[in-house]
Amino acid sequence: MRPNLKLARIGRECVACGCCASVCPRQAIRIAGGVIARVDPALCVGCGKCAAVCPAAVITIEAREVQA
Amino acid sequence: MKQKHWYDYLWIGELAYLVLGLFNILFAWLGMLFFTIPLLVALFGGSKAYCNRYCGRGQLLNLLGKKLSRNQPPPRFLRSRWFRYGFLTFFMVMFGRMLYQTYQVFAGMPLRQAVTLLWVFRLPWQWPDVSMASPWAAQYAYGVFSIMLTSTLLGFVTMLLFRPRSWCVYCPMGTMTQGICQLKHRKEDLVHGDGAESPADR
Numbered sequence: 235m236r237p238n239l240k241l242a243r244i245g246r247e248c249v250a251c252g253c254c255a256s257v258c259p260r261q262a263i264r265i266a267g268g269v270i271a272r273v274d275p276a277l278c279v280g281c282g283k284c285a286a287v288c289p290a291a292v293i294t295i296e297a298r299e300v301q302a
Numbered sequence: 303m304k305q306k307h308w309y310d311y312l313w314i315g316e317l318a319y320l321v322l323g324l325f326n327i328l329f330a331w332l333g334m335l336f337f338t339i340p341l342l343v344a345l346f347g348g349s350k351a352y353c354n355r356y357c358g359r360g361q362l363l364n365l366l367g368k369k370l371s372r373n374q375p376p377p378r379f380l381r382s383r384w385f386r387y388g389f390l391t392f393f394m395v396m397f398g399r400m401l402y403q404t405y406q407v408f409a410g411m412p413l414r415q416a417v418t419l420l421w422v423f424r425l426p427w428q429w430p431d432v433s434m435a436s437p438w439a440a441q442y443a444y445g446v447f448s449i450m451l452t453s454t455l456l457g458f459v460t461m462l463l464f465r466p467r468s469w470c471v472y473c474p475m476g477t478m479t480q481g482i483c484q485l486k487h488r489k490e491d492l493v494h495g496d497g498a499e500s501p502a503d504r
């Protein structure tokens with residue numbers, strides 16, 4: 235069903251700068267409580283734009299787990 | 303293209319600050335805004351909205367980085383806790399030293415009319431006379447401007463070497479505001495008792 239098989243994943247060392255959220259074309263990222271970025275899996279299409287700008291390089295684009 | 307908002311132009315303020323300070327050091331006092339606003343937002347708003355949206359410095363680094371950055375991921379240590387908090391500590395010590403120098407001038411020592419880069423190098427620049435202000439106010443302005451220029455320089459170098467906003471990884475204001483938010487939300491978790499979705503998860 236889903237064409238997007240990939241998903242952005244935020245590492246724990248995120249500094250909550252918000253660079254990722256400002257480039258995400260799907261507005262899939264919010265900075266939860268000023269502490270860490272969170273990706274909404276329902277919106278993310280795995281394009282990797284966020285990972286390319288993250289100054290801390292803590293975002294990885296991973297294959298989605300198959301949903302039961 | 304994403305729609306532009308008024309706050310997308312705050313980088314102009316940052317640039318103006320750096321230029322104005324060169325012409326009259328007393329403008330450096332405006333730098334207090336860059337210290338206090340993010341802290342107040344974190345303390346009362348519990349967010350890093352300042353970093354996420356309103357920081358002119360971050361925007362400026364982003365703009366310059368589009369053309370100039372090598373766009374390489376920074377070394378791991380840059381984002382490590384010990385480096386970020388270590389740099390914050392170092393910064394606070396230097397801030398304290400600057401306050402002490404201000405106090406010394408307040409107490410009668412002569413004004414040191416110098417802006418130092420990286421805490422050591424004296425900037426070769428003749429600042430216009432500011433004798434209309436009290437000496438301590440001028441001394442403080444020199445101190446604040448030294449900090450602002452030094453951090454701009456560090457930000458610029460890491461912008462070139464790594465990614466545009468690499469400075470934001472170890473920016474003392476960014477570390478402090480994130481730290482405050484962490485403490486704040488931990489407390490809220492305790493109060494509301496729903497540790498189920500702690501922001502550090504995922």
Ligand code: SF4
Nearest residue numbers: 258278279281282284
């Ligand atoms: S991978 Fe693309 S869609 Fe997903 S969060 Fe990152 S920028 Fe947004």
Ligand code: SF4
Nearest residue numbers: 248249251252254288
């Ligand atoms: S760009 Fe990277 S460090 Fe900044 S908020 Fe996003 S994931 Fe965190």
Ligand code: SF4
Nearest residue numbers: 353357360470473476
């Ligand atoms: S981390 Fe520092 S430079 Fe970056 S957006 Fe926040 S306050 Fe501005």
